[in-house]
Amino acid sequence: MDTLAKIAEAMGKAESATDWRTRANELLKLLLAELWQDGTWRVIAPAMPESEPAPGADSLLPYVALVLGERLPKDVLDASVQQLTRDNRFLMEHGLATESVSSPFYEDDGYWRGPIWAPSSMLIIDGLARAGQVELAKRLSHSFCEMCKAYGLAENYDAQTGVGLRDRGYTWTASVFLELAGRLMV
Numbered sequence: 001m002d003t004l005a006k007i008a009e010a011m012g013k014a015e016s017a018t019d020w021r022t023r024a025n026e027l028l029k030l031l032l033a034e035l036w037q038d039g040t041w042r043v044i045a046p047a048m049p050e051s052e053p054a055p056g057a058d059s060l061l062p063y064v065a066l067v068l069g070e071r072l073p074k075d076v077l078d079a080s081v082q083q084l085t086r087d088n089r090f091l092m093e094h095g096l097a098t099e100s101v102s103s104p105f106y107e108d109d110g111y112w113r114g115p116i117w118a119p120s121s122m123l124i125i126d127g128l129a130r131a132g133q134v135e136l137a138k139r140l141s142h143s144f145c146e147m148c149k150a151y152g153l154a155e156n157y158d159a160q161t162g163v164g165l166r167d168r169g170y171t172w173t174a175s176v177f178l179e180l181a182g183r184l185m186v
Contacts, residue, residue: 001027002071028071039079041065058100060090060120061112067123069130077131084124085136094147095121095140097159108158109165115156116147118176125180141180148177 001024008016035042041062063084066072072080085091089100095116099106106114121144129137147162153173154164 024071028068031065031068032073032076035062035065036076040083041080056104058089058103058105059112060084060096060098060100063090064120064123066127066131069127070132072127072131077133081128081133081136092116092159093143094157094159094162095144096124101159108160111156114159115165116144116159116162117156118144118170118173122176122179129183138184141184145177145181145184148173153177 001020005017005020005024008014008020043057043059043062063080066077066080066084083089084096088102090096090098092101097106097114098117098120099110099113101114103113108114121140125137125140125144128134128140147157151157151162151164152168153170154168155166155170155173157164
């Protein structure tokens with residue numbers, strides 16, 4: 001919506017730009033009201049209140065909200081970064097595990113319950129960089145690129161060893177690798 005506001009502004013449509021910015025602000029407020037509770041991101045979908053996460057489940061996926069970068073309130077950003085980087089939770093030598101390695105649901109090859117993935121890595125890294133968390137974004141970018149160089153452009157990676165899992169020629173991994181490597185060269 002922010003991008004649509006910029007496009008409308010560039011086209012000379014000030015009223016439309018204002019409408020898009022208003023909608024963006026309202027959506028951010030709704031996101032925070034529904035999914036940021038008690039100083040952390042909710043794991044369950046609010047549309048399914050009867051579904052509670054399994055005890056001990058600890059997923060990275062709610063932290064994809066960091067893609068909002070500079071749009072997040074400072075207290076939310078700071079708490080999210082602290083939670084994201086706590087040792088042996090998500091932050092591993094090679095990147096961000098999709099399920100905390102201390103979770104009873106973590107599996108080395110558990111698809112979205114453990115492995116490192118290019119899409120979630122890219123969204124979080126980009127948001128961190130735009131939010132001013134440049135050193136952390138660079139650290140994650142470097143780790144991801146080194147893992148790709150060592151183990152190929154796999155669909156996903158074992159979070160603890162970095163070894164590529166499944167298809168070794170995945171296009172979204174290649175795209176993320178090229179984007180992050182290009183950012184590191186600057």
